Amino acid sequence: MRVAVVGGGPAGLVAARELASSGFEVTVFEEDEVIGRPEHCAGLYSVSGLRRIAGLERRFLLNAIRGAVFTSVRGSTFELRFPHPVAVVADREELDRHLAEQALSAGAEIRLGTGVVGVRRGMRHSVVTKEGSSEFDAVIVAEGMSRRLTRSLFGDPFGRPPLPIAQFLISHHGLERDKVYVWFERYLDEYFSYAVPIDEELARVGLACRRNVMELARRFLKERFPEARVLGHYVHSIWLDGPASVGLDGSVVLVGDCAGQNKPLTGGGVVVGGLCALAAARHVAVLLNEVRDGTYRRLVRGIYRDLNWTKRFRDWASRRIDPSDVVELAAEAGLDDVLRRVGDMDMHFRTLLMSLPNPRGLMFLAGLIRSLLL
Numbered sequence: 001m002r003v004a005v006v007g008g009g010p011a012g013l014v015a016a017r018e019l020a021s022s023g024f025e026v027t028v029f030e031e032d033e034v035i036g037r038p039e040h041c042a043g044l045y046s047v048s049g050l051r052r053i054a055g056l057e058r059r060f061l062l063n064a065i066r067g068a069v070f071t072s073v074r075g076s077t078f079e080l081r082f083p084h085p086v087a088v089v090a091d092r093e094e095l096d097r098h099l100a101e102q103a104l105s106a107g108a109e110i111r112l113g114t115g116v117v118g119v120r121r122g123m124r125h126s127v128v129t130k131e132g133s134s135e136f137d138a139v140i141v142a143e144g145m146s147r148r149l150t151r152s153l154f155g156d157p158f159g160r161p162p163l164p165i166a167q168f169l170i171s172h173h174g175l176e177r178d179k180v181y182v183w184f185e186r187y188l189d190e191y192f193s194y195a196v197p198i199d200e201e202l203a204r205v206g207l208a209c210r211r212n213v214m215e216l217a218r219r220f221l222k223e224r225f226p227e228a229r230v231l232g233h234y235v236h237s238i239w240l241d242g243p244a245s246v247g248l249d250g251s252v253v254l255v256g257d258c259a260g261q262n263k264p265l266t267g268g269g270v271v272v273g274g275l276c277a278l279a280a281a282r283h284v285a286v287l288l289n290e291v292r293d294g295t296y297r298r299l300v301r302g303i304y305r306d307l308n309w310t311k312r313f314r315d316w317a318s319r320r321i322d323p324s325d326v327v328e329l330a331a332e333a334g335l336d337d338v339l340r341r342v343g344d345m346d347m348h349f350r351t352l353l354m355s356l357p358n359p360r361g362l363m364f365l366a367g368l369i370r371s372l373l374l
């Protein structure tokens, strides 16, 4: 039986690898000529998540991260430090190439430079490219943030545009290489700026906000990295508003950024989208082999619950409290001690719940409630 995967990013490639390994005839359609380009990622992934979706291969690992520093608008910091690496910085192009090689060796075909212009549903589905159309038993749409096919197949499941983000590659960052950095700037409202060191010399730094993203990114660079040299930059978009409830059933499904499978606090989507791609592949296999629907929806229930509750909590809290106050409350309550034990880089709401039974977690919650009521 034949399965089409539209999009050769991490979500599509993970799904393609899994289905090809299970014996399906898989074709990946990728509109760009090269896998992994153009790059649009800071390359920061949890060790546990990356291990599950791709394995940890020396060829794409650039740096190990043991901590994070959050700085409030008033300059106070909350620092998290772990005794071992909890995250890695990867070469995203190399990671995608590795996933493509895994898919190819499992038997998938990858058609580069072949954009899909339409998917027509039927008993079998037609995947339409400029060269013509072919028939498939199932289609996995993994087209990333462009969401063109997503809209034509499912309407607009999101109702708002993604968040613009500008990212720079700089040298001479002057940061500690085993930490990532987040700043809440006065001019960013509830959004954030960040730095992810690649080594002692190079770092990816960026800023996400609704308006004037490039102008504010230049200001951020000038103020935070006056000595740095800019080696490159681009503007793209990230998604912070939770997953779509469509595209989880039947033989045409969505995975990755086009399904909104991104963490609502950071926009990170490689691990979450990859885990959902494992579920989507399992779903398609069960549907085609046993004619049983519902596997995808069931397998992603826990992930979706976390993404949806994190988004609700963020929306509720951001209307009432400044993110900088949260940074200061976390430092005052000694929340680092709790997060070291229960922190999960990918499941943020679960981390919040797991922190509460601890006295320091309760102290943080009490401070939060006090700030919300004042």
Ligand SMILES: Cc1cc2nc3c(=O)[nH]c(=O)nc-3n(C[C@H](O)[C@H](O)[C@H](O)COP(=O)(O)OP(=O)(O)OC[C@H]3O[C@@H](n4cnc5c(N)ncnc54)[C@H](O)[C@@H]3O)c2cc1C
Residues within 6 Å of the ligand: 006, 007, 008, 009, 010, 011, 012, 029, 030, 031, 032, 036, 040, 041, 042, 043, 044, 045, 114, 115, 116, 117, 142, 143, 144, 145, 146, 149, 165, 166, 167, 206, 236, 237, 238, 255, 256, 257, 258, 262, 267, 268, 269, 270, 271, 273
């Ligand atoms: C600046 C920035 C920094 C980020 N940093 C991180 C980070 O540190 N960690 C993290 O986890 N996430 C990060 N993200 C998010 C992460 O990049 C995405 O979540 C991830 O790329 C999603 O993977 P995907 O496979 O769904 O989509 P993509 O990686 O976008 O892949 C989609 C693919 O589909 C192809 N395509 C699109 N339409 C068609 C079509 N019609 N026909 C054929 N091919 C098509 C595209 O060419 C593309 O190759 C960042 C994003 C940005 C913008």
